[in-house]
Structure formats: C-alpha cells, structure tokens
Amino acid sequence: MEWKNIYRGLMMGISDLIPGVSGGTIALILGIYDRLLSSISGCFSKDWKKHLLFLVPLGAGIGAALLLFSRLIDYLLTYHIVPTQFFFIGLVLGVLPFLSREAGMSRNFRPFHYLLLIVVGIALAATAFLSPAETEPIRELTASNAPGLFFAGWLGSMAMLLPGISGSFILLLLGAYSTAIAALSDLNLPIIAVIGAGVGVGFIISSKVIHYLLSRIPTVMYAIIIGLIAGSVFVIFPGLPGDFLTGLMSLLTFLAGLFLTAVIGRAGKNHEVR
Numbered sequence: 001m002e003w004k005n006i007y008r009g010l011m012m013g014i015s016d017l018i019p020g021v022s023g024g025t026i027a028l029i030l031g032i033y034d035r036l037l038s039s040i041s042g043c044f045s046k047d048w049k050k051h052l053l054f055l056v057p058l059g060a061g062i063g064a065a066l067l068l069f070s071r072l073i074d075y076l077l078t079y080h081i082v083p084t085q086f087f088f089i090g091l092v093l094g095v096l097p098f099l100s101r102e103a104g105m106s107r108n109f110r111p112f113h114y115l116l117l118i119v120v121g122i123a124l125a126a127t128a129f130l131s132p133a134e135t136e137p138i139r140e141l142t143a144s145n146a147p148g149l150f151f152a153g154w155l156g157s158m159a160m161l162l163p164g165i166s167g168s169f170i171l172l173l174l175g176a177y178s179t180a181i182a183a184l185s186d187l188n189l190p191i192i193a194v195i196g197a198g199v200g201v202g203f204i205i206s207s208k209v210i211h212y213l214l215s216r217i218p219t220v221m222y223a224i225i226i227g228l229i230a231g232s233v234f235v236i237f238p239g240l241p242g243d244f245l246t247g248l249m250s251l252l253t254f255l256a257g258l259f260l261t262a263v264i265g266r267a268g269k270n271h272e273v274r
Helices: 005-016 023-030 033-041 048-079 081-103 111-129 146-161 167-174 177-186 189-216 218-236 244-267
Strands: none
Touching: 005 023, 005 048, 023 033, 023 081, 023 146, 023 218, 023 244, 033 048, 033 146, 033 189, 048 081, 048 177, 081 218, 081 244, 111 218, 146 167, 146 177, 146 189, 167 177, 177 189, 189 218
8 A cells, every 4th residue: 555645645635625726737747647648537347356456445535634624725726816816826837847748848849739828728727717606505405406416526527637627617617616625514425425426437537538539649748737737727727916915925936836737747757657
C-alpha cells in the first residue's frame, strides 16, 4: 500500500473543492498523472491488486479532504475569496513551465499545436462568463432528483481528470455544487452515495479515453492540456484586490502557490506525465 498517496489525495481533494481548480492539475504537479489514469483504467484488469494498492490510499486522502475541508473551503471562499483564489492561481501558473518541459514544446510543437492551445485556452476562459445554474441545495434524495445528481457526479469526475477543468465548476454550472458541499458538510449519506457513484463511473470511463489519447497523440493532448490550464486562470481570477491589506495577502498567497508548486514539482520530477 502506497501510504504517501494519502497526502497526495488530500491535496487533490482540497483542489477539487474549489470551483475552477482541477485535481488533474494537482496530479500533474505531483508527477502521478499518468499512473493515476493507468490505475483507474486498470482496476478491472488482471493486475487490479497492484492498481488498488495505488488508488486506495489516494482515494482515502481525497475522501478525507472532501469531508474535513469542505467547511473550511466554504469559509475561505465566503470571507477570503480573493487571497484564496490567488493562491490557486499561483499553483496553476506554477505547473506551466514544468508541463512545457515535459511536452518538449520547443522541439515538438508546430503552428497547429500553438493554435490549438490558444483556442482551447480561450474556450475555457470564456466559461468564466457563463451563469451558474446554482439553486438551493437538495437535502432529500428522491427518485426524481437522483438521476440528475448521478450524471452531475459523472460529468464532474470526467472534468476532474482533465488538468485545467474543474469538477467543482462543472457541478456549479449544473446547479449541483451547493448540494454536493451541503451533503459533505452534513454527512448526507444517500446524496453522497448517488453523486459518488456517478463520480466512480465517470472516472473509469474517462481515464481510459484520456490514457488512450495521451498514448496515441501525445503532442496534441499536451497542447490541449496546457491550453486548459492556462485558460483556467481566467476562470478562477477573482478580480483585483480592493484594498492594500487584501492586495498584500493576495500577493503572499500567490507567491506561496508558486513556491508550493516548485517544491512539489521538484519532489516528483522523476515521474513521467505520460
């Protein structure tokens, strides 16, 4: 059992609580993105035990983060949203130099790849102007709302595995984010189970698709991933700080995000992304 994956899962779980921040981006920073995809898609292969030894502690960390930090993240986004978002902007921007080296941009990218990167980045940035369909949280599971929550979890999990796309943001657009956060905060097990089932199905299917594409067209996928990560900055950008103290705090949290990315990236530099 790879117990160090618990802290990795904690970091991924915390990021997945933030609309606009992707757990896939954190997996890239940690150097475990390719293995994450391989392990999820290999759960039903003959080597399932080996993959579970990797995934169980990672999943435990993610689950613990969702349960332990949902209220803290809700508090930070309510009362300290600007410094919190600047911390995650630092994390996101910090991964770009690492990813460009892994992709070999100077060697492998052609004009088409740069164009694809720009188009994808603009497309994701444009989602910042979409109006979330958020409503009051659902607190009682019924036969009528269960399918919608299941498919919201499915789509959200597919987004979680793509660096740059936030599963929480997808839930926000679908109007299920407040329901998911409330269920985690209140330990509403029926709603957690339905959304969690959708997340599990989405993980298995999307991991196979992403892993296949990375192995077949890696340069195109790198261009898409870099574009997604760059575009996500515009999604989570909260605007310029309104006063000096908030500005100072935002600068410090931004630098902390950059520093944390550099430290984690250095620790995982021997891992391959693809």
